[in-house]
Amino acid sequence: MPNADLFSITPVILCGGSGTRLWPLSRQSLPKQFVPLIGNQSLLQLTLQRVAALGRSPIAVAAEAHRFMVLEAFQAVSSGGTLLLEPAARNTAAAMALAALHAQALARAEGHPDPLLLFCPADHHIPDTQGFVDTVQRGVAAAQSGAIVTFGVVPSFPSTAYGYIEQGPQRPDGSHTASRFIEKPAAAEARQLLLQGGMLWNAGIFLASASTLIQALVDHAPDILQTCEAAMAAPQRETISQGTQAVAFVRPHADSFLACRAQSIDYAVMEPHRNVAVVPFSGRWSDVGSWNAVAELTPADAQGNHSVGQGHIHQARNTFVHAPHRPVVALGTKDLLIIDTPDAVLVAHRDRAEEVKDVVARLEQSGVAQALTHRKVARPWGWYDSIDLGERFQVKRIGVKPGASLSLQKHHHRAEHWIVVKGTAEVTRGNETFLLSENQSTYIPIGQLHRLHNPGRMELEMIEVQSGSYLGEDDIVRLQDSYGRAQHHHNP
Missing domain, CATH: 2.60.120.10 (Jelly Rolls)
Structure with a gap:
């Protein structure tokens, strides 16, 4: 019988990202992954519950400024684990490098084999936990053979908000070759991609051994790896006990890490790397990337309206009202998003949901405090x-x-x-x-x-x-x- 540790998976939860397209609820001081969005639970809490089925204590990579929000999420789901605290955001390539270096060093110190790491964004909604775990298991053989495995979502409509992965031939391990990554397409191209077939939404979830990811960084982004190695040479450590669980704060050397350039793992590694496998996931998935996506998480009435909290919608069509604090009335509206918070209100046409982040940038340039912080x-x-x-x-x-x-x-x-x-x-x-x-x-x-x-x-x-x-x-x-x-x- 194989050693169970050989096949166990350590979840790595990437807690970066500002979620500015969900302004005014999500702000720099409280990004969307920490906001109670679904059933009074945050997306990070739901992610921790989902990866708990994999059986290993998670590693979370987060900003130093958000450490206690991450700690509260761990406490809420009674989980222990490790928090790798970045002194500044440097995108997903650096975050994943930190986690791989930490996991590899820990495994070596404890005499364990090269760990398999599942990298998950903290702000995705995947309600079918068992379906998610089953899909991850289908990628284990490819990851053990040295591939970087990505998980693509079977598309349900021609989205312009997601990147796409083209499936190539099937591999002997049951996965498929990821033959091409496609940037977020325009509407006409998105329709053509779905007609072409074999296309999956890029969910940004990856499975690889620590050594495989580190070698891929050596091949494609050695400067990112080198700065992360310097930052993790002698990190500061602090352990916080909470009941029967313990959470370790691990702080990379700040000056070393700040020298790292910012780049996504897609550009730094996935697109140039040859040995990339893809496994399709056919369950419900959302990156909750816009208010339209949030609206779809709640049931609609006969006129396509959605409301959360104290939203009251009358003689309207295709309107979404988010009103957790006070009554908000939409009368005779059409195709609108109405988001109410104690100190800011957003009213936007549903076709312009992706542009909210641009408005937030302008508010920040104008010195509007509500662009960054909540009351x-x-x-x-x-x-x-x-x-x-x-x-x-x-x-x-x-x-x-x-x-x-x-x-x-x-x-x-x-x-x-x-x-x-x-x-x-x-x-x-x-x-x-x-x-x-x-x-x-x-x-x-x-x-x-x-x-x-x-x-x-x-x-x-x-x-x-x-x-x-x-x-x-x-x-x-x-x-x-x-x-x-x-x-x-x-x-x-």
Whole structure:
């Protein structure tokens, strides 16, 4: 009997990407893979649940700034694993190189064989987990023989939003040769490709042994591999325990990694590489890449309308309303996307859904804060929501996770009033430390050293009223911090 480890697969989840086509819900500070989009679960959570069927602890490659969002997703599905934290985004070739180098080094240290790695984007929706696992298993023989295996989705319509893979002859291992990769086509070409037959959507999911991918990088993108090798020569490691599971933070050397050029694995390796196999997947799949794709995840009425949350659609056709926070009414509309969030609203024709990212770029150039950040901001210790702002005052709702603390800090230009509305707060103010219960409050004068800690087992929620001459988030001096942030920082 073969060693079971020889055939086991380590999932590598690629958590990069900004998802700007799903603005205003997805933003740089909270990309789409972390947003609760389906059944109050994020796409990353659903991906972790899907790859759990492969049996090995996953590796996630993510931005340093998103590490606690990834950690929360691991916690939500009770998973341990490894987080490879990039100091900056360098696209999928570098992300996959980091993961392959890490997995190979770990296998060698533990005396295990060359690991098989399944690279999955964190932001895809594949509801048929068993069908997905079965398809991956059909690619194992090709991957073990030294091929890079990609999984193509059997197309259901002539999409212009996806790239295509042309299937070549069948290989002895049951897969097919990937004979050609085709960029996102125009509508007429997409129709012609489907008529031609043998075409699959490029899902961006790959299976290969660590050594196969590393050798392919040697052949086609040696500079990317070299910078990643330098970055992974002596990475920083930190382990966070959560119940019976543990998650390891692995940080490549920042300066070495920043020298890496950014390129997708498709351009860097897949297109020039000769030994590429493709396995078709016939189940439901979506990269949830636009609001049209999100709309298709919900059932339609007789007029083709879709709604989420408190959307109310009357005498309309082919309209999608996303309204999780308040009633939004669409009356007599046609072919519209209406996306409501607390601080920004998008109204777009359904034919222009792919152009949302261009609008976001223009908003960013114009200095519109909502292009990048939400009113409600996730933090390692919890979250805050700026609910009102005026001259010399700001009001925030603040939530602190059980056992979590904000940094020991002070402000030069603002005073703060804290009112506890749920849970218990342990307040450090100068040399004194005291507890506040629900409906109790305290005052932090300008320049006073202070800290907020949640000693309880339920979330602490409070209202903070700031007053002063300057209320910017950069008016903060940290004396102690549990999350490795700098003393002077733009976030609380």
